[in-house]
Amino acid sequence: MDLNDLKKEIFKIAYPYVKTRPNVILSIGVICRNLDAAFIFNGSNVTYDKKPYVYEIGSISKVLTTSMFGEMIQEGIV
Numbered sequence: 921m922d923l924n925d926l927k928k929e930i931f932k933i934a935y936p937y938v939k940t941r942p943n944v945i946l947s948i949g950v951i952c953r954n955l956d957a958a959f960i961f962n963g964s965n966v967t968y969d970k971k972p973y974v975y976e977i978g979s980i981s982k983v984l985t986t987s988m989f990g991e992m993i994q995e996g997i998v
Contacts, residue, residue, distance in 0.1 A: 923955065923957060926950060926955070926957060927957075927959065930948055930950070930959050931959075934946055934948060934959070934961050935961070938961045938962075944961075945960065945961065945962050946960075946961040947959070947960050947961075947975070948961070
């Protein structure tokens with residue numbers, strides 16, 4: 921899958937969500953094998969950006985951390 925195909929697939933998934941929310945900006949980052957991409961949705965507009973972004977994820981990080989930690993315990997890594 922090349923970058924253009926990836927952009928089309930992500931657009932099909934994200935566009936229905938953002939099209940009815942004019943004040944929403946949605947950012948989707950993808951890392952797969954040797955391909956990484958960031959897509960920014962602003963209303964009906966989508967852009968591809970190579971700039972690195974840093975996001976503050978707030979309280980959700982606690983949930984993600986404990987979920988990953990639990991998985992690592994089950995796999996015997998920790």
